[in-house]
Amino acid sequence: MRRIKLTVAYDGTAYCGWQIQPNGITVEEVLNRALSRLTGEEIHVTGASRTDAGVHARGNVAVFDTASAIPSERLAYAVNPFLPEDIVVVKSEEVPAEWHPRYQNSVKTYEYHILNREMPDPLRRRDSWHVSFPLDLDKMRAAAVHLVGEHDFRSFCSIHTGAKTTVRTICSLDIEKSEDLITIRISGNGFLYNMVRIIAGTLTEVGRGFRTPEEVNDILDAGARKQAGATAPPQGLVLAGIEYEQ
Amino acid sequence: MRRIKLTVAYDGTAYCGWQIQPNGITVEEVLNRALSRLTGEEIHVTGASRTDAGVHARGNVAVFDTASAIPSERLAYAVNPFLPEDIVVVKSEEVPAEWHPRYQNSVKTYEYHILNREMPDPLRRRDSWHVSFPLDLDKMRAAAVHLVGEHDFRSFCSIHTGAKTTVRTICSLDIEKSEDLITIRISGNGFLYNMVRIIAGTLTEVGRGFRTPEEVNDILDAGARKQAGATAPPQGLVLAGIEYEQ
Numbered sequence: 001m002r003r004i005k006l007t008v009a010y011d012g013t014a015y016c017g018w019q020i021q022p023n024g025i026t027v028e029e030v031l032n033r034a035l036s037r038l039t040g041e042e043i044h045v046t047g048a049s050r051t052d053a054g055v056h057a058r059g060n061v062a063v064f065d066t067a068s069a070i071p072s073e074r075l076a077y078a079v080n081p082f083l084p085e086d087i088v089v090v091k092s093e094e095v096p097a098e099w100h101p102r103y104q105n106s107v108k109t110y111e112y113h114i115l116n117r118e119m120p121d122p123l124r125r126r127d128s129w130h131v132s133f134p135l136d137l138d139k140m141r142a143a144a145v146h147l148v149g150e151h152d153f154r155s156f157c158s159i160h161t162g163a164k165t166t167v168r169t170i171c172s173l174d175i176e177k178s179e180d181l182i183t184i185r186i187s188g189n190g191f192l193y194n195m196v197r198i199i200a201g202t203l204t205e206v207g208r209g210f211r212t213p214e215e216v217n218d219i220l221d222a223g224a225r226k227q228a229g230a231t232a233p234p235q236g237l238v239l240a241g242i243e244y245e246q
Numbered sequence: 247m248r249r250i251k252l253t254v255a256y257d258g259t260a261y262c263g264w265q266i267q268p269n270g271i272t273v274e275e276v277l278n279r280a281l282s283r284l285t286g287e288e289i290h291v292t293g294a295s296r297t298d299a300g301v302h303a304r305g306n307v308a309v310f311d312t313a314s315a316i317p318s319e320r321l322a323y324a325v326n327p328f329l330p331e332d333i334v335v336v337k338s339e340e341v342p343a344e345w346h347p348r349y350q351n352s353v354k355t356y357e358y359h360i361l362n363r364e365m366p367d368p369l370r371r372r373d374s375w376h377v378s379f380p381l382d383l384d385k386m387r388a389a390a391v392h393l394v395g396e397h398d399f400r401s402f403c404s405i406h407t408g409a410k411t412t413v414r415t416i417c418s419l420d421i422e423k424s425e426d427l428i429t430i431r432i433s434g435n436g437f438l439y440n441m442v443r444i445i446a447g448t449l450t451e452v453g454r455g456f457r458t459p460e461e462v463n464d465i466l467d468a469g470a471r472k473q474a475g476a477t478a479p480p481q482g483l484v485l486a487g488i489e490y491e492q
Contacts, residue, residue, distance in 0.1 A: 011368040056369055076365070090365040119322070119336040122257040123302055123484070127369055238369070 001065045003099055004072055006031075006045070007091035008060045013126050013235065014086060017053040018060065027051075027087060031062065034082035038075075039068040048101035048242050049108065052194070054234030056127060059090070059241030061101045101242075107171060107187050109240040112200040112232060114182040121180070128181065129200075129236035135207030137177055142213035143206040144173040144184075146220070147199060154223040156199055157192035158231070166192060166223075175203070185240070194231050202229030247311045249345055250318055252277075252291070253337035254306045259372050259481065260332055263299040264306065273297075273333060277308065280328035284321075285314040294347035294488050295354065298440070300480030302373060305336070305487030307347045347488075353417060353433050355486040358446040358478060360428040367426070374427065375446075375482035381428065381453030383421055388459035389452040390419040390430075392466070393445060400469040402445055403438035404477070412438060412469075421449070431486070440477050448475030 008031065016024030020032075028047055035043035048061035070078050075092035083089070113128040115121055120130045147170055154166040170188040177183075184200055202219065205211050211229070219227045254277065262270030266278075274293055281289035294307035316324050321338035329335070359374040361367055366376045393416055400412040416434040423429075430446055448465065451457050457475070465473045 009365075009368050011371070058367070058369070080365075085366070085371055086368045088366050088368050119255075119326075120331070120334050121304070122255050122332045122334050123304070123373055125257070125331055126372075 001067050001097070002072065003063055003065050003095050003097050004075055005093050005095045005099065005101070006062045006064070006076070006089050007241075008062055009058045009088045009090050010056060010060070011086040011126065012051060012054050012056045015053065017051055017055065018047050019050040024053075027057075027060075028062075030084065030087055031089075034079050034087075035064060035066075037082050038079050039066050039070075041066055041068065046101060048106070049239055051239055052197075052234050052237075055237045055239070056235075057239040060239050061242050063095065063099065063101055065097075105189065105245040107189060107243045108191060109185065109187040109242075110191070110196045111238050111240050112184040112186070112196060113236045113238070114184070114200070114204065114232075115180055116177075116182050117180040124181070126235055127238065129233050131204060133208050135182065135204065136209065137175055137182070137207065139209070139213050140184075140203045140207040141175050143203055143211075143216045144175060146213070146216040148173050151220050152223060153192055153195055153220070155219045155225055155228045156195045156202070157225065158194040158198070159225055163192055168192065168195070173199075197232045197234070197237060198225075198228050198230075200232035200236065204232065205229040247313050247343070248318065249309055249311050249341050249343050250321055251339050251341045251345065251347070252308045252310070252322070252335050253487075254308055255304045255334045255336050256302060256306070257332040257372065258297060258300050258302045261299065263297055263301065264293050265296040270299075273303075273306075274308075276330065276333055277335075280325050280333075281310060281312075283328050284325050285312050285316075287312060287314065292347060294352070295485055297483075297485055298443075298480050301483045301485070302481075303485040306485050307488050309341065309345065309347055311343075351435065351491040353435060353489045354437060355431065355433040355488075356437070356442045357484050357486050358430040358432070358442060359482045359484070360430070360446070360450065360478075361426055362423075362428050363426040370427070372481055373484065375479050377450060379454050381450060382455065383423055383428070383453065385455070385459050386430075386449045386453040387421050389449055389457075389462045390421060392459070392462040394419050397466050398469060399438055399441055399466070401465045401471055401474045402441045402448070403471065404440040404444070405471055409438055414438065414441070419445075443478045443480070443483055444471075444474050444476075446478035446482065450478065451475040 045062040045064045072094040076089040115128040150169040291308040291310045318340040322335040361374040396415040420431045
């Protein structure tokens with residue numbers, strides 16, 4: 001048996017998120033089915049990040065164990081014909097048998113895309129949040145500074161969370177604009193449930209002038225979800241990648 | 247009665263092109279229906295560019311006549327709620343009663359997007375052509391130079407064309423790359439049937455090394471469709487905009 005690490009990209013539009021659930025089709029389920037058909041084994045992958053319904057990925061990570069004779073690096077090429085076109089395994093490689101995608105240090109990078117113009121763009125409707133009001137990027141950047149570093153992000157976490165601690169470290173939080181598209185890029189050692197979307201929603205309220213950049217400190221201090229801004233919609237979010245410590 | 251010019255954006259994935267036809271739903275038909283519902287009149291738009299099935303637009307142009315009391319500039323906002331989310335009227339304005347979107351000088355700009363990396367990207371599958379082989383951009387640019395200016399583009403035109411002359415002028419043809427995405431941007435005073443897609447397909451064959459940049463001259467001289475490259479697939483093409491002379 002070998003343990004294989006997969007890097008997985010998907011358009012989350014059609015899926016009820018990553019994790020298998022009774023009420024709809026998920027990325028994990030489709031991946032299990034494709035790998036099982038390919039190998040003739042009963043495959044159950046273990047994912048790094050349980051992305052929400054409608055959220056995308058360019059680099060989610062999953063592992064599975066197999067006795068298949070297919071060379072590790074070729075598994076990506078071999079499984080893609082068994083997958084629908086909205087899920088692609090972009091890389092496969094062998095890892096040690098004890099390697100687990102969630103139980104070791106990593107830095108995850110998410111991107112949140114905001115289309116900031118008056119009219120929607122039908123070609124960006126599936127991978128961005130359309131905000132028709134002007135956003136002040138300088139204010140958003142000033143607010144973002146307060147979020148970088150180690151903080152208790154309890155205010156930026158949906159109440160359904162089961163996390164033991166709500167302390168997380170954001171390594172970087174950059175906001176760029178290219179034509180009409182704003183990209184909020186956040187890297188950190190872990191994210192609470194809905195954390196990136198609540199940060200995106202809060203920064204957008206700062207950008208509209210509903211809150212000052214300094215209020216972000218008060219929100220952090222309050223430790224209460226209702227102090228932060230609205231949860232930005234899922235289609236703007238993409239899990240860009242996960243870097244593991246060697 | 248006023249004549250209204252609309253600037254129309256659409257994701258062409260779900261449509262059998264712009265022009266009304268018996269065998270499938272088209273952008274023109276959906277737009278007619280929405281405008282008719284909005285105004286209570288029987289509206290038939292006249293489009294500038296009859297984009298093919300699966301081709302997108304950020305700035306196609308259409309006109310229609312109406313006695314509606316809705317202010318010209320507000321019509322875009324008023325009609326969008328009657329449209330599906332893959333079609334958006336981004337602008338509306340009054341034009342003279344004799345103004346016709348096809349019978350006057352204009353410069354059209356098309357973009358053709360190629361995702362040039364080994365693995366496909368599920369988030370770009372609807373608006374780019376995935377080419378997994380390395381492409382030499384310098385060679386593609388060297389080939390593109392030969393296409394700029396006034397030429398007989400008979401070789402770059404599908405045989406089904408009904409055009410009186412196959413002479414056209416390409417004002418500019420730029421090729422840019424941003425990360426994995428190559429954008430071929432072509433502006434000209436008019437394009438023959440499938441012309442941009444055949445140019446994109448031919449430049450890609452040059453980029454792969456199957457043809458030299460100089461062969462583009464021979465293709466132009468031959469005046470025969472079979473001398474040019476394959477027609478690139480529709481989903482990579484977007485009509486970026488149309489500029490009319492004042």
